[in-house]
Amino acid sequence: MPLSLFATTSLDRLVQAEVDAEREFTVVDLDIAELVQVAAKQGLPLVLISDTYFTESQLAYLLDRPELEVLKGARIFRSHQHGADKASGLWEIVLKELGRSPDQIVHIGDNEIADVDVPAELGVRTVHFARIDQGFARTLERENEPGDPFGPYAPHLDPDDGDFGITSLRAKTLQAHTPSGTAAVTAAWRYGASVAGPALTGFAEWAAFTAHKAGTPVLWCPMREGELLSDLINAAAQTRGWAVRAKPIWLSRQVTSIAALAGADQASIHEFVRKRHQLTVRQLLVMLHLRVGDVPHLAQDLDTVLDNDDIASRVGLALTETPHLANRLAVSATTARERLLISLRKAGALDRPDLTLVDLGWGGTIQRQLAQVLKLAQLDIAPVGLYLATDDRSVSVLMAGLRAEGYLGQAGHPREIAGVLARSPEVLEQSVNALCGSLIDFAEDGSPVLGVSAGSTAQNLERGAVQAGIRAFQAQWNRYVGTAAGRWPLLVGDARDRLANILVASLKLPTAEEASVFGNWEHEDNFGSAVVTRMLPDDLASAVPYLSPSDLDDLQMRDSFWPALLGASDPHLGAAARAVHAGLIDASMFEPAGEPSSTTVRYRTTDGEWFDGASRRVRINHNGLTFARMDFYASDVSEVSLAIPGRPALVRVDWIEAKVIAGGQPRSIRWSSTEDFSRLHYEDCAWLGANMMEFHSPLAAVWLPLEDACGGPVSSVQVTVAFAMLARSRSGLGHRMPPAGRALRISAKVRDEYRERGATGIAAGAARLAVRRLKGQ
Numbered sequence: 001m002p003l004s005l006f007a008t009t010s011l012d013r014l015v016q017a018e019v020d021a022e023r024e025f026t027v028v029d030l031d032i033a034e035l036v037q038v039a040a041k042q043g044l045p046l047v048l049i050s051d052t053y054f055t056e057s058q059l060a061y062l063l064d065r066p067e068l069e070v071l072k073g074a075r076i077f078r079s080h081q082h083g084a085d086k087a088s089g090l091w092e093i094v095l096k097e098l099g100r101s102p103d104q105i106v107h108i109g110d111n112e113i114a115d116v117d118v119p120a121e122l123g124v125r126t127v128h129f130a131r132i133d134q135g136f137a138r139t140l141e142r143e144n145e146p147g148d149p150f151g152p153y154a155p156h157l158d159p160d161d162g163d164f165g166i167t168s169l170r171a172k173t174l175q176a177h178t179p180s181g182t183a184a185v186t187a188a189w190r191y192g193a194s195v196a197g198p199a200l201t202g203f204a205e206w207a208a209f210t211a212h213k214a215g216t217p218v219l220w221c222p223m224r225e226g227e228l229l230s231d232l233i234n235a236a237a238q239t240r241g242w243a244v245r246a247k248p249i250w251l252s253r254q255v256t257s258i259a260a261l262a263g264a265d266q267a268s269i270h271e272f273v274r275k276r277h278q279l280t281v282r283q284l285l286v287m288l289h290l291r292v293g294d295v296p297h298l299a300q301d302l303d304t305v306l307d308n309d310d311i312a313s314r315v316g317l318a319l320t321e322t323p324h325l326a327n328r329l330a331v332s333a334t335t336a337r338e339r340l341l342i343s344l345r346k347a348g349a350l351d352r353p354d355l356t357l358v359d360l361g362w363g364g365t366i367q368r369q370l371a372q373v374l375k376l377a378q379l380d381i382a383p384v385g386l387y388l389a390t391d392d393r394s395v396s397v398l399m400a401g402l403r404a405e406g407y408l409g410q411a412g413h414p415r416e417i418a419g420v421l422a423r424s425p426e427v428l429e430q431s432v433n434a435l436c437g438s439l440i441d442f443a444e445d446g447s448p449v450l451g452v453s454a455g456s457t458a459q460n461l462e463r464g465a466v467q468a469g470i471r472a473f474q475a476q477w478n479r480y481v482g483t484a485a486g487r488w489p490l491l492v493g494d495a496r497d498r499l500a501n502i503l504v505a506s507l508k509l510p511t512a513e514e515a516s517v518f519g520n521w522e523h524e525d526n527f528g529s530a531v532v533t534r535m536l537p538d539d540l541a542s543a544v545p546y547l548s549p550s551d552l553d554d555l556q557m558r559d560s561f562w563p564a565l566l567g568a569s570d571p572h573l574g575a576a577a578r579a580v581h582a583g584l585i586d587a588s589m590f591e592p593a594g595e596p597s598s599t600t601v602r603y604r605t606t607d608g609e610w611f612d613g614a615s616r617r618v619r620i621n622h623n624g625l626t627f628a629r630m631d632f633y634a635s636d637v638s639e640v641s642l643a644i645p646g647r648p649a650l651v652r653v654d655w656i657e658a659k660v661i662a663g664g665q666p667r668s669i670r671w672s673s674t675e676d677f678s679r680l681h682y683e684d685c686a687w688l689g690a691n692m693m694e695f696h697s698p699l700a701a702v703w704l705p706l707e708d709a710c711g712g713p714v715s716s717v718q719v720t721v722a723f724a725m726l727a728r729s730r731s732g733l734g735h736r737m738p739p740a741g742r743a744l745r746i747s748a749k750v751r752d753e754y755r756e757r758g759a760t761g762i763a764a765g766a767a768r769l770a771v772r773r774l775k776g777q
Contacts, residue, residue: 019058026062027165030479031172032108032129033067040070049094049107051079051086051114067483086114091122132171135513139194140167142578143505156497161489163498165480170194173476179465187513188462191506192469196431199388199503201474202491203407204232205240207358207386209492210405212242219244219386220349221358222251222366223448224433228467229358232474239478246358249347250448251340252439256369258287259337262376264329269316273306278666280305281315288319289332295319304664307716310635311664337373342446353381360429361387362422364397364404371402391422408500417500424507426523426535426561430455431466438524454524462517508564509578515568523561536565542655544570546627546722548590548619549577559629572622590619592727597646597698599628599721606636606713613717618646618725625654628721635715638707641683643699644721648728650737651693653677656702659718662710669709678740680704689740696732 006014036046048071052059056076063071077094079085084093086109095102102123109115110129120126132140145154145167157163170193179189211219221229226248233246257275261268273279282302285292292299298318306312320326344350357367367385374381382402389409390397397404398411409418421428437451455463481488491499510518519536537560544566552563560566567577579585601613614630621627628644640658645651655672671677674690684700687693693702706714728734 019054019061022054023062025162027168027480028065028067028483029172030067030483031176035108036068037070046071046074047094047098048074048076049086049090049109050076051090053080054078056081086111087118091119091124095122095124130175131168133174135190136171136174136194138511139506142509142511143501144582156494156501158489158494161495164489164491164495166198166495166498166502169476169480170198170473173197173469173473176476177472179468181461181465183513184458184462184517185465187517188465189469189472191514191517192431192466192471193473194469195502195506196428196466197470197473198477199408199499200229200232200432200470201236201477202495202499203388204229204474205236205490206407206492206496208233208237208240208242208244208246209490210386211244211356212237212240216354216356217243217245218348218352219246219356219358220249220347221246223248224436224438225360225429226358227434228432228470229360232470233358235474235478239481247347249349250343250439250442251357251366251370253365253369254287255336255340255439255441256366256373258333259340260369260372260376261329261333261336262372264320264326264333266313266316266320269319269329270309270312273312273315278305278307284315288329289335290319290328294328295325301664305661305666305716307661308633308635311715336442337376339442339444339446340373341377343442343448344446346446350379350381354384355381356384356386358386359388360425360432361385361390361394361406362425363393364390364402365393367402367404368397368400371400388428389418389421391418408496408503417504420504420507423557424562424564427507427518427521428503430459430521430523431463432470433463435460435463451524454522456520456522459521462521507562509574509581510562510564510568512568512571512574515565518562519565519569533561535561536569539657540566543627543720543722544573545623546621546625546654547573548587548621548627549573549580550587550590550617550619551621551627552577554616555629556631558631576622590621592618592620592725594727595647595730599626599630599646600643600701601630601632601717601719602641602643602701603632603634603637603717604639604641605634606638606707610641613640613719615646620725624724626723626725629718630720631718633716636713637715637717638705638713640704640706640717640719641701642704642719642721643695643701644693644723645695645725645727647695647698648700648730648732649695650726650728651695652724653691653693654722654724656704657720658704658706658709659720660706660710660714661716662706662714663712667710667714669704669706671704686737686739688737692737694728694737694739696736698730 039046048059050059054062056078059076059078077090079090082090082093084090098105102119103125106125106127107115107119108127108129110131112128116126116128143155146152154163173193174190179186207219211217219230219233221233230246230248233244237244237246257272261272273284280302281298281304284306285295285298285302292302295318298315304311306315319329341350349355357370359366364385364387367383370383374383385397385402385404387404387406390404390406390411392412394404394411404410406418409421412418412422435453437453439448440451441449443449489495506514515536519534521535523533523535540560547566549567552567555563564577567574576590580587597618598615599618600615602610603613604610611634613632616628616630618626618628637660642656644653655670657668657670659666659668661667671680672691677687677691677693680687681703682693683703684697685693685695685702704719706717
């Protein structure tokens with residue numbers, strides 16, 4: 001800056017202000033401090049060599065710290081003093097004045113040229129003090145953290161505390177320890193140390209600080225996350241000197257939902273059932289502690305999936321239509337409630353008039369259901385919830401008059417943070433879970449009854465590595481907090497923006513290493529059903545070559561817990577997703593030119609009525625391929641109309657798949673061969689043979705005969721199609737390709753008849769054809 005800006009201030013005062021600012025913003029590296037202390041104890045002389053314009057007295061002032069007491073009296077060589085820096089002559093001066101041979105000197109420094117290459121050429125033994133390795137550099141890049149110290153400002157810098165030391169301590173944690181084991185274990189540990197660790201360290205400190213300010217001595221952390229979270233909170237509180245203690249407690253959505261049942265009527269059971277995914281009648285009866293003999297008219301439907309309102313209502317009626325059954329349900333709910341209360345009392349959670357839960361969060365379901373349980377038990381306790389983040393569903397918690405606070409996001413805001421965390425929370429949930437099954441019930445004495453733990457041996461090892469990395473970062477953070485005499489910044493204010501950016505960037509742009517680890521992890525539904533799903537679903541593996549970045553955003557949670565993993569598993573898709581995320585290209589680059597079109601599904605029910613289903617924008621990815629997946633929920637569906645390009649076009653259809661519930665059971669039907677396509681009905685479009693089709697208008701569609709394929713009407717339909725498209729004029733003008741010959745269709749039907757009924761089927765088919773011809777004459 002020009003000195004004219006400081007005309008009324010002396011040069012000496014300006015220099016001193018700079019030195020004071022340097023001292024305020026620099027922190028002693030505790031590892032280097034320990035090293036020089038060890039060297040001093042061994043009687044080794046200590047020498048400082050620095051490229052700096054500071055004077056010797058100014059350097060002495062900067063180094064005057066309790067941790068560096070042993071450096072008092074150390075010899076200092078300054079580039080400004082000798083007129084040469086380390087890369088161009090200072091080392092020769094050092095060797096000459098010390099009177100030592102180069103091999104008697106061990107030099108530690110962070111500059112690869114000045115501290116490593118140059119002195120090494122002179123024979124000095126060197127140790128490169130690397131601050132950031134290549135892997136962490138890539139992590140910082142996805143967070144838009146600048147690598148150039150003289151470049152643009154990093155995002156979310158605090159005017160007083162900068163980045164709160166988070167970046168340096170992440171780097172130090174990664175450099176301090178490399179876990180033994182497979183590459184997957186190492187990648188998992190690094191994720192814990194550099195991504196999950198900082199966010200959860202901040203969350204634990206915020207939870208402990210919030211309790212400290214409110215005078216709340218005990219925090220309760222629901223299992224399975226509670227084991228790790230309580231340890232992190234306790235470490236934070238102890239380091240900061242706060243009288244707060246966190247304890248694990250057994251709670252789950254499933255157990256609290258049963259205990260919170262206030263009535264045994266059809267509507268209550270219907271609501272109870274529809275909150276769950278692919279729950280079967282058998283699983284429902286087990287949850288409600290009912291035997292098949294109690295409801296004999298459901299015996300034939302035990303494995304039926306309760307996937308739509310119609311079947312849920314009918315089962316609700318079956319379970320409540322007699323006073324006997326209604327009473328059994330009321331007894332089950334009361335028993336579940338009493339056992340839950342026994343567990344809470346044994347833990348000490350009901351000893352005080354306040355009960356504060358600490359959880360990762362999202363919808364606040366456990367807090368809301370627990371509040372209902374306590375209300376039914378006539379206990380005047382309104383549970384409080386402290387969460388990493390909450391989504392839109394948590395509004396119902398607030399509307400119920402309960403206090404629920406989010407650390408990184410609350411009630412779905414800010415959308416760019418809470419929305420991302422709530423969309424793909426599974427890896428974080430699995431990372432912090434204890435190595436046990438989820439809580440499915442309580443025994444009579446209030447002890448937990450756990451389900452089977454999901455995940456392989458490899459997943460458990462990797463999960464343990466993530467948790468070890470999380471603990472390693474917090475230990476590093478608390479180490480500096482403990483030596484700062486109360487001057488180290490808290491992670492309860494503006495630091496949240498920086499921590500949220502770390503976590504959100506990892507979910508939006510996982511690395512290939514993270515995808516290879518977490519893509520194989522399994523996640524259980526943990527809400528009554530037995531559904532266990534891989535993070536990287538098997539059914540989408542074949543779809544990856546067809547996906548564009550925007551297709552990843554369109555995937556529903558049940559399609560893929562973490563869509564960005566799909567992108568990271570393919571180098572080209574991953575590069576495209578990163579480019580879109582960084583704003584280097586617009587997502588519309590992957591859409592056809594001109595007026596947009598959509599792949600659209602309509603469906604017909606058994607009464608002959610047609611209804612609109614769902615649609616997806618047509619996009620063309622880097623391979624020139626297109627993917628669309630549409631879901632709709634209805635009952636008694638007979639067939640589906642699939643308008644693939646949504647405009648006139650020549651289309652190569654590689655495969656069509658429909659996943660449905662048929663007869664109460666999941667079914668999958670796939671069309672991918674010439675025979676498959678020859679048997680379909682084409683409305684305002686033509687089958688050209690093999691897997692080629694021509695669509696003549698925006699509404700032109702292929703009909704999928706779901707009822708015929710499944711032997712009865714279906715429900716809960718998901719249709720997926722993978723194709724390539726050559727657009728034609730929307731005017732309808734121009735040459736049309738000739739459709740496939742009749743012989744191809746007839747031969748396919750003959751093969752079908754033979755497979756199903758043998759020679760008799762072929763004869764019957766020929767007879768039907770002869771009758772139609774006679775009628776035509």
